[in-house]
Amino acid sequence: MKRRQFIHKLGTGAAVTAAMVVPQVAVAKKKFRWKMVTAWPRNFPGLGTSANRLAQRITDMSGGRIQVKVYGAKELVPAFEAFDAVSRGTAQMGHAGPYYWKGKGEVFQFFSAVPFGLTAQEVNAWLYHGGGMDLWRELYARFDLIPTAAGNTGAQMAGWFRKEINSLEDLKGLKMRIPGLGGEVLKRAGGTPVNIPGGELFTALQSGAIDATEWVGPYNDLAFGLYKAAKNYYYPGWHEPGSVIECFINRSAFEALPKDLQHIVLGACQAANLDMISELTARNQQALETLVNEHGVKVRPLPDDVLKKLKTLSSEVVEEIAAADPFARKVYASFNRFRKQVSSWSGIAEQAFMRARAL
């Protein structure tokens, strides 16, 4: 940051009084007041609290040169309007999940969660070191936005079901809140997917407007009280094995920052990305124990034949989306090549280790 060269005219040696000098010296470094709109209820455990911590981190790292005020869903705009609000500059940052914007293009979902896709560790590898981030930036540039990863849920639970799932038959006619690609897969398995914001889930499940819902995992789900409306809690989260939580930034606002603050904003998001998955990994089992021991929740695995069928349908769905337009094809080619490669590695690394630990 260059200081204003306010004294160059003094080079003649002309006299100057204090009254002329003081206001010039008082010119401070420029400060930025940013708004962050989110797709979560304010202070919602795990997601809303992570947005709060990200905002605080940016302020701390910048020594207060950027102040970020966080808005919960509906406080400035509704949950599902965060993207447009930041795109048009109503807010400078948004905190949400890319699949919420599938109405703008199915391809958004590749940056969020792909059924039978990548774990948190794997998707971060694709984004930061596998070409994923460049493709994501290319997509969001059309909307004057710069995207980056700011969190990850880790492998989710398959969801809350009012009735048991013992076979593929039990998915037929099932009305379930499940957004994104997972929803399309459920549809092909005979169910009826719906998408409603997190804050409205409990009421919908309780009233029977839906038969089942997925949300995130034990820590987030406990906070919504979903166990009061359904007792069967299924795993694994085949539809969301490591969902990316995004931060998107208005491009003009970003470009108006000096370079060091640009690095701070993006670096803070990367640190927040690790922070969120760490928090959820630390809290999920405690929450699960509370659900089981205090609220009588039944934790159940989806049967293997159901998982196999869902996997077959998932491939179909993903490949159709990929075939629909050239950009989606490019993203899928990158994603799929990476998945093939990384899942071989994970099979002899994390997966083989966890198996050995349980021997």
Added chain:
Amino acid sequence: MKRRQFIHKLGTGAAVTAAMVVPQVAVAKKKFRWKMVTAWPRNFPGLGTSANRLAQRITDMSGGRIQVKVYGAKELVPAFEAFDAVSRGTAQMGHAGPYYWKGKGEVFQFFSAVPFGLTAQEVNAWLYHGGGMDLWRELYARFDLIPTAAGNTGAQMAGWFRKEINSLEDLKGLKMRIPGLGGEVLKRAGGTPVNIPGGELFTALQSGAIDATEWVGPYNDLAFGLYKAAKNYYYPGWHEPGSVIECFINRSAFEALPKDLQHIVLGACQAANLDMISELTARNQQALETLVNEHGVKVRPLPDDVLKKLKTLSSEVVEEIAAADPFARKVYASFNRFRKQVSSWSGIAEQAFMRARAL
């Protein structure tokens, strides 16, 4: 940062010439020149390059207010003297692995890698949200150091063996480079563990001075050319399921920074932590394919009965260390409680998902 109040004496309205004003205005924000000593060869892929990127990130985020110069092993001090060098202030930061300092206390190893312990995702959860970081800081404070996580290797490979391992008998008499707790476990299984710096591994294995060595995983191991000296490459890395790469900072140097730069240094380390595991996850399979297809390496699983025995011995070793002093007992209690809890969760989350993906 307050500016020097150089004009308060001008309040009388006295005349002042440009010659008097200019040098005062030129007072810049204070700059810091730091040295980072590392335990890796300079620019070593994955570890050395990650140290370089961390240094650059700190400089970028601080707008050049901190310049960090990175030193490879032996450039300023030998690999295994980095800790003492930063403790006494010869350098301001160090980049290494906590188990290298086991000579100062067995308890250091809990912050690095515990056999059959935690994966990268799990150990970060323990450090950032499970109480681990506070305990680590308590330990390093004795040496005037502030530790933090700045990378993770992910689940490693079990190592390179000149002969096949088909039973426990094959571990007897085996001379293997394996530092930390894994080395003690090998000893109880009848082997002879040694610890030598990475840069000396190839020669030791090639000459037959050792029969086997572990290092990290395919990407790092390929760079050392270990495949030229041994063809059997075993998994999983039971001894290092998610090794923490640390950054330790001289306390006085840290405290001399203004608050925003303190946040930048620690935030940059957290971002670097995710960056390293992402890079290694992205590169390992490619490197593994090169090893197998171009260099004739045989990738082999350790037999289950060998893994079971190593697991039993690991529990013994870890519990003995924990019993040896009150601080180690405290750390182990925290670590072990966390492991029990998080491995239950991982079993129905990441592990169950990866199993379903492979169905």
